[in-house]
Amino acid sequence: MKTTAKRISLILAASLAASAAFGAGHAMEQQKAREDLMKVMGQNLGVLGKMAKGEMDFDGTAAATAADALHEAAVKVTADEMWEEGIDSMSVDDSRALPEIWADYDDFKAKGVELIAAIETAQAATGEGLQAVQASMGALGGACGGCHKVYRAPEE
Amino acid sequence: MHPIFRWLIAAALVGAAVFWVVTIPGDVDEEALAGLEGDPARGEGLFWAAGCANCHTAPGAEGEARLVLAGGQKFPSPFGTFLAPNISPGDEGIGGWSLHDLARAMTKGVGRGGEHLYPAFPYNSYDGMALQDVADIHAYIGTLPADSTPSQAHEVGFPFNIRRSLGGWKLLFMRGGWQVEGDLTEEQARGRYLVETLAHCGECHSPRNALGGWTGDWLAGAPSPDGKGRIPNITPGKLDWSEGDIAEYLKSGFTPEFDTAGGEMATVVESTAKLSDEDRAAIAAYLKVVPPIES
Numbered sequence: 001m002k003t004t005a006k007r008i009s010l011i012l013a014a015s016l017a018a019s020a021a022f023g024a025g026h027a028m029e030q031q032k033a034r035e036d037l038m039k040v041m042g043q044n045l046g047v048l049g050k051m052a053k054g055e056m057d058f059d060g061t062a063a064a065t066a067a068d069a070l071h072e073a074a075v076k077v078t079a080d081e082m083w084e085e086g087i088d089s090m091s092v093d094d095s096r097a098l099p100e101i102w103a104d105y106d107d108f109k110a111k112g113v114e115l116i117a118a119i120e121t122a123q124a125a126t127g128e129g130l131q132a133v134q135a136s137m138g139a140l141g142g143a144c145g146g147c148h149k150v151y152r153a154p155e156e
Numbered sequence: 157m158h159p160i161f162r163w164l165i166a167a168a169l170v171g172a173a174v175f176w177v178v179t180i181p182g183d184v185d186e187e188a189l190a191g192l193e194g195d196p197a198r199g200e201g202l203f204w205a206a207g208c209a210n211c212h213t214a215p216g217a218e219g220e221a222r223l224v225l226a227g228g229q230k231f232p233s234p235f236g237t238f239l240a241p242n243i244s245p246g247d248e249g250i251g252g253w254s255l256h257d258l259a260r261a262m263t264k265g266v267g268r269g270g271e272h273l274y275p276a277f278p279y280n281s282y283d284g285m286a287l288q289d290v291a292d293i294h295a296y297i298g299t300l301p302a303d304s305t306p307s308q309a310h311e312v313g314f315p316f317n318i319r320r321s322l323g324g325w326k327l328l329f330m331r332g333g334w335q336v337e338g339d340l341t342e343e344q345a346r347g348r349y350l351v352e353t354l355a356h357c358g359e360c361h362s363p364r365n366a367l368g369g370w371t372g373d374w375l376a377g378a379p380s381p382d383g384k385g386r387i388p389n390i391t392p393g394k395l396d397w398s399e400g401d402i403a404e405y406l407k408s409g410f411t412p413e414f415d416t417a418g419g420e421m422a423t424v425v426e427s428t429a430k431l432s433d434e435d436r437a438a439i440a441a442y443l444k445v446v447p448p449i450e451s
Contacts, residue, residue, distance in 0.1 A: 045410065046413070137407075142429075145417050
């Protein structure tokens with residue numbers, strides 16, 4: 001009996017540890033996936049932004065490609081499966097995703113919708129020329145900042 | 157009574173009298189205000205440059221709500237939590253305030269009742285404001301919607317709740333001049349007025365001593381007063397962005413890496429986005445001539 005109980009508890013402990021490890025691994029994976037998508041967004045925003053600032057010659061085709069890639073990454077990063085409750089700055093090392101995201105998840109989602117809308121405006125602008133792209137940057141920055149203002153922890 | 161006690165009492169009385177005199181709230185000369193006519197259209201630009209809405213809107217206000225100066229945002233600090241008051245042009249706000257009242261508050265840190273205001277209100281920056289600019293802001297605020305939210309009391313304990321002691325703080329720490337001196341171009345000088353006075357960047361970006369006075373490491377960064385994170389060093393010793401990068405950041409919020417402003421700075425950018433390109437360029441030009449501090 002004693003040995004059986006011991007075995008059971010050992011098995012339990014092992015499976016608990018395994019699931020905890022899986023949970024931690026999963027959280028880190030999700031955090032990394034978010035950050036990788038944000039980096040892709042940053043790179044493509046960079047193409048649009050450098051053209052808007054005049055640091056890079058305007059090229060409508062390259063701008064459109066960047067805006068499309070930005071859109072694709074933004075759709076992925078604003079999806080629900082990227083934001084499981086509990087994978088936040090309080091429970092994952094180095095995460096800057098504040099728990100406030102889940103306190104007002106509807107608002108968080110609404111800001112995601114605003115971001116996609118701002119990117120769609122920028123996509124259309126790439127076909128219209130440099131001035132249109134320049135004009136679209138303010139709304140893009142506002143949409144990015146809209147979330148970062150409330151839902152991202154300050155850098156340490 | 158032993159003579160030494162008499163001397164001590166006399167010294168204490170003299171000390172109290174001196175304290176009383178040096179902590180008398182300052183005032184703005186009525187004559188300096190005579191003939192000033194506020195222009196609300198000009199005041200609108202100054203209102204955004206001075207960042208009034210950043211602190212005085214209701215918590216979380218966005219878009220059009222940033223024109224409703226209802227107050228209520230909380231500002232935790234080592235001295236207690238300050239609550240921004242209603243400054244909308246209604247009865248609960250500053251509806252009845254004369255230009256003199258507002259000028260005295262903004263440039264001297266003295267309330268309508270003659271009381272010292274806490275330096276959470278950035279009068280140590282606004283002190284350098286041209287009175288015409290105060291008049292224009294006064295006129296512009298008068299055009300905004302009134303709001304009936306009552307102002308809330310600050311959550312400040314002893315001894316910081318003794319208003320008179322703020323007179324001592326002012327005596328020790330009011331800057332009374334520019335932080336960056338020397339020969340500046342016209343653009344740099346405009347940037348200095350924007351950064352040091354109107355936009356009051358130093359209020360958050362400059363480190364403070366235990367009593368809340370600036371240490372002198374102008375714009376060298378500081379721990380966030382709410383204890384979360386750090387406000388960055390924006391002197392050329394740390395901030396290596398080009399002037400174009402700085403201006404773009406203040407316009408769209410994008411860093412040169414195309415990350416964006418977050419936290420309080422995202423709110424600030426909502427205001428600096430409304431400045432002219434020339435003013436944002438002037439801010440950038442000034443930041444390049446601030447003495448560099450490494451760290």
